[in-house]
Amino acid sequence: xxxxxxxxxxxxxxxxxxxxxxxxxxxxxxxxxxxxxxxxxxxxxxxxxxxxxxxxxxxxxxxxxxxxxxxxxxxxxxxxxxxxxxxxxxxxxxxxxxxxxxxxxxxxxxxxxxxxxxxxxxxxxxxxxxxxxxxxxxxxxxxxxxxxxxxxxxxxxxxxxxxxxxxxxxxxxxxxxxxxxxxxxxxxxxxxxxxxxxxxxxxxxxxxxxxxxxxxxxxxxxxxxxxxxxxxxxxxxxxxxxxxxxxxxxxxxxxxxxxxxxxxxxxxxxxxxxxxxxxxxxxxxxxxxxxxxxxxxxxxxxxxxxxxxxxxxxxxxxxxxxxxxxxxxxxxxxxxxxxxxxxxxxxxxxxxxxxxxxxxxxxxxxxxxxxxxxxxxxxxxxxxxxxxxxxxxxxxxxxxxxxxxxxxxxxx
Amino acid sequence: xxxxxxxxxxxxxxxxxxxxxxxxxxxxxxxxxxxxxxxxxxxxxxxxxxxxxxxxxxxxxxxxxxxxxxxxxxxxxxxxxxxxxxxxxxxxxxxxxxxxxxxxxxxxxxxxxxxxxxxxxxxxxxxxxxxxxxxxxxxxxxxxxxxxxxxxxxxxxxxxxxxxxxxxxxxxxxxxxxxxxxxxxxxxxxxxxxxxxxxxxxxxxxxxxxxxxxxxxxxxxxxxxxxxxxxxxxxxxxxxxxxxxxxxxxxxxxxxxxxxxxxxxxxxxxxxxxxxxxxxxxxxxxxxxxxxxxxxxxxxxxxxxxxxxxxxxxxxxxxxxxxxxxxxxxxxxxxxxxxx
Numbered sequence: 001x002x003x004x005x006x007x008x009x010x011x012x013x014x015x016x017x018x019x020x021x022x023x024x025x026x027x028x029x030x031x032x033x034x035x036x037x038x039x040x041x042x043x044x045x046x047x048x049x050x051x052x053x054x055x056x057x058x059x060x061x062x063x064x065x066x067x068x069x070x071x072x073x074x075x076x077x078x079x080x081x082x083x084x085x086x087x088x089x090x091x092x093x094x095x096x097x098x099x100x101x102x103x104x105x106x107x108x109x110x111x112x113x114x115x116x117x118x119x120x121x122x123x124x125x126x127x128x129x130x131x132x133x134x135x136x137x138x139x140x141x142x143x144x145x146x147x148x149x150x151x152x153x154x155x156x157x158x159x160x161x162x163x164x165x166x167x168x169x170x171x172x173x174x175x176x177x178x179x180x181x182x183x184x185x186x187x188x189x190x191x192x193x194x195x196x197x198x199x200x201x202x203x204x205x206x207x208x209x210x211x212x213x214x215x216x217x218x219x220x221x222x223x224x225x226x227x228x229x230x231x232x233x234x235x236x237x238x239x240x241x242x243x244x245x246x247x248x249x250x251x252x253x254x255x256x257x258x259x260x261x262x263x264x265x266x267x268x269x270x271x272x273x274x275x276x277x278x279x280x281x282x283x284x285x286x287x288x289x290x291x292x293x294x295x296x297x298x299x300x301x302x303x304x305x306x307x308x309x310x311x312x313x314x315x316x317x318x319x320x321x322x323x324x325x326x327x328x329x330x331x332x333x334x335x336x337x338x339x340x341x342x343x344x345x346x347x348x349x350x351x352x353x354x355x356x357x358x359x360x361x362x363x364x365x366x367x368x369x370x371x372x373x374x375x376x377x378x379x380x381x382x383x384x385x386x387x388x389x390x391x392x393x394x395x396x397x398x399x400x401x402x403x404x405x406x407x408x409x410x411x412x
Numbered sequence: 413x414x415x416x417x418x419x420x421x422x423x424x425x426x427x428x429x430x431x432x433x434x435x436x437x438x439x440x441x442x443x444x445x446x447x448x449x450x451x452x453x454x455x456x457x458x459x460x461x462x463x464x465x466x467x468x469x470x471x472x473x474x475x476x477x478x479x480x481x482x483x484x485x486x487x488x489x490x491x492x493x494x495x496x497x498x499x500x501x502x503x504x505x506x507x508x509x510x511x512x513x514x515x516x517x518x519x520x521x522x523x524x525x526x527x528x529x530x531x532x533x534x535x536x537x538x539x540x541x542x543x544x545x546x547x548x549x550x551x552x553x554x555x556x557x558x559x560x561x562x563x564x565x566x567x568x569x570x571x572x573x574x575x576x577x578x579x580x581x582x583x584x585x586x587x588x589x590x591x592x593x594x595x596x597x598x599x600x601x602x603x604x605x606x607x608x609x610x611x612x613x614x615x616x617x618x619x620x621x622x623x624x625x626x627x628x629x630x631x632x633x634x635x636x637x638x639x640x641x642x643x644x645x646x647x648x649x650x651x652x653x654x655x656x657x658x659x660x661x662x663x664x665x666x667x668x669x670x671x672x673x674x675x676x677x678x679x680x681x682x683x684x685x686x687x688x689x690x691x692x693x694x695x696x697x698x699x700x701x702x703x704x705x706x707x708x709x710x711x712x713x714x715x716x717x718x719x720x721x722x723x724x725x726x727x728x729x730x731x732x733x734x735x736x737x738x739x740x741x742x743x744x745x746x747x748x749x750x751x752x
Contacts, residue, residue: 024437214508263438331657
């Protein structure tokens with residue numbers, strides 16, 4: 001059987017991470033990659049961060065939650081994957097708040113510390129806040145699934161981030177901040193050992209803290225201190241695990257795919273993602289570009305006179321009298337013009353997208369894998385919808401009912 | 413206020429001092445921020461557009477050479493700035509400490525930096541603090557420095573989180589300078605007479621879902637006054653109902669031969685499908701929300717440039733007026749046909 005470039009890229013990987021800006025279809029793409037690999041015999045988990053019920057429904061289940069859930073694929077209509085050779089698909093949604101609670105439950109040294117942490121006001125704030133905790137939770141979850149699960153492949157959807165690779169950087173930043181060296185500098189050793197009270201702060205850092213307290217006030221600093229002291233017992237493992245995950249993600253078992261749309265600003269960001277991955281020596285597979293407009297007709301057809309088109313419809317109608325087109329003669333007159341103008345508008349979109357993607361190819365010296373998926377006439381929220389995306393991603397033939405709905409097969 | 417006004421919840425966004433535009437990534441927040449700013453500046457207001465820690469996009473939209481951490485005039489009366497957390501912190505800290513050396517010793521300390529980087533919401537607090545500071549700024553004669561500040565907020569998730577921070581701080585501590593600052597910011601962002609939060613969305617499944625959830629969350633937890641829901645990049649209907657009906661009838665029987673006419677019909681059908689899909693999502697949006705809705709059509713144009721921003725500014729001006737006149741969701745003017 002022939003395989004597509006994307007098949008070849010993913011074949012021997014254990015983790016595929018989809019990164020990209022918000023709103024480009026990362027979640028759908030992740031689900032489709034997982035579906036395809038599972039159809040072709042692998043045991044796959046897709047780890048999504050999107051709470052959208054429609055995605056769950058499109059996978060054939062009511063809802064997704066924080067637990068791994070099997071997705072039935074045996075009856076999925078896919079002629080490229082014989083039922084007896086199919087693997088298994090599991091899906092899980094990462095609930096950020098609950099995931100961080102899990103981390104605490106798992107690593108707190110005792111029940112009393114655990115309860116103290118979970119009830120701390122700052123903790124509640126931290127665990128739902130976005131500067132790193134989401135990414136940290138995702139990283140922790142990936143770590144435990146990778147080291148304890150028996151999946152052939154994990155497909156990971158990532159939170160939309162303002163700064164390209166928060167997903168990689170934030171966990172390590174967070175680990176650095178809570179590790180002992182920084183803490184020891186701030187706090188007396190007695191505090192780090194869990195004894196808390198007046199004289200909390202280390203003399204060496206006191207002028208700094210005094211200055212900071214002019215901004216925060218003592219109450220805030222004390223809250224923070226209380227939080228850090230309780231959290232301290234868990235700190236050690238944080239950095240180790242964050243670095244382990246970083247190592248896994250940099251290995252050749254892993255592949256990062258940058259998902260984007262052809263919007264110039266989004267493509268700029270996608271290119272920035274790629275550069276950052278490159279700098280960080282993270283294996284980068286290519287760009288998956290969703291929502292690409294394609295031309296419908298060759299350009300010269302857009303100069304056709306609408307009346308000519310109307311006349312051809314009329315001629316055709318004389319052979320199909322049961323359609324009774326003649327009664328709509330006035331509408332038919334203008335339909336030709338409208339059809340041409342409509343196609344001209346899509347031509348503009350197609351030209352814009354083509355220019356943007358051409359520039360992307362040039363700037364990556366034509367060395368980077370780019371797979372385009374067209375802009376569809378409907379939302380993707382059914383198995384058929386997912387399959388449609390899959391066929392485009394993996395260069396599979398389209399079923400006849402989709403062919404006419406897509407500009408993809410336009411001549412010229 | 414009449415019962416009718418109650419229904420449409422009319423808002424005059426040009427009457428506000430702080431406009432915050434939020435929504436999912438890629439829905440056009442930056443474009444909208446530029447257009448609102450331009451519309452207000454054309455009314456003679458002195459306007460500041462604030463971008464928050466992103467790659468600047470205002471310079472290109474307005475044809476200005478560069479927009480950085482200091483305000484730059486990009487059009488008459490219209491200024492843009494790209495605030496970074498570092499610039500906002502430094503400005504704020506120097507205001508308080510007066511001494512640059514002290515600022516450096518404390519805030520550029522390696523350990524302090526490490527902590528500052530991971531405290532969730534700190535950057536966002538600096539952004540809001542900067543917005544508050546600019547809103548409160550007065551010249552020697554006591555006149556406001558800005559008549560309107562437009563914030564191009566980070567994508568949803570980050571967007572709501574950013575507005576939650578003052579309230580989180582005031583619920584966590586009870587006194588001190590940080591409490592006071594947070595309380596001041598909170599008063600500004602919750603003040604109906606000064607602030608409006610616009611929810612920007614595309615008319616597609618996921619963005620609409622997210623907008624409905626966001627509106628509920630804002631009303632339930634944030635208490636930041638909502639302005640408009642702005643539906644961006646709407647495909648206008650090209651085909652009259654009779655034409656649409658005819659198109660479908662022909663398409664049903666036309667040979668699926670991939671010929672030019674077949675393809676033109678396919679393109680027409682694609683348009684009908686998308687427009688119909690949009691109509692359903694608009695209906696869902698209007699059923700779920702009580703906000704006035706502004707609708708910006710998709711402009712089929714090769715270059716997204718100043719001319720398009722100006723066109724959107726005109727639409728905002730026109731639709732804002734219609735909303736004040738009691739309409740809930742004014743129709744946009746159809747975009748000009750493509751030049752071929």
